[in-house]
Amino acid sequence: MLYGTECWPxxxxxxxxxxxxxxxxxxxxxxxxxxxxxxxxxIQERVGVAPxxxxxxxxxxxxxxxxQQRPPEAPVRSGVLxxxxxxxxxRSRLKLTWDETVKRDIKD
Numbered sequence: 001m002l003y004g005t006e007c008w009p010x011x012x013x014x015x016x017x018x019x020x021x022x023x024x025x026x027x028x029x030x031x032x033x034x035x036x037x038x039x040x041x042x043i044q045e046r047v048g049v050a051p052x053x054x055x056x057x058x059x060x061x062x063x064x065x066x067x068q069q070r071p072p073e074a075p076v077r078s079g080v081l082x083x084x085x086x087x088x089x090x091r092s093r094l095k096l097t098w099d100e101t102v103k104r105d106i107k108d
Contacts, residue, residue: 005056006063009096019052057105064102 001021008014023040026047032038044051070077 002052002055002059006059007098009098009101010056011096015053015056018056022049022052057108060102061105064105 001018005018023043026043026049027033027038030038030043030046032043067077
């Protein structure tokens, strides 16, 4: 489910959708339904799984470490780390970029 998520500039909505899907799978795995009224934390503790937001952060920072190890002339590094200022973004463009997400993860 997390394949390729290290390249996403994830919004809160994405994290929420992933956590809902994960909890549905964990409930199914444990044999519980929503009607059983078992808390999410209890199911995560029983299975021994960390919250999906922590996993996303770990994947993103691991990928950032791999990008940093590449030589400066590598296409992946120049494409990720190059910032162009004074560029007007379109209306439908995401306001959050991948490098801004990584900076937020490093700060946290």
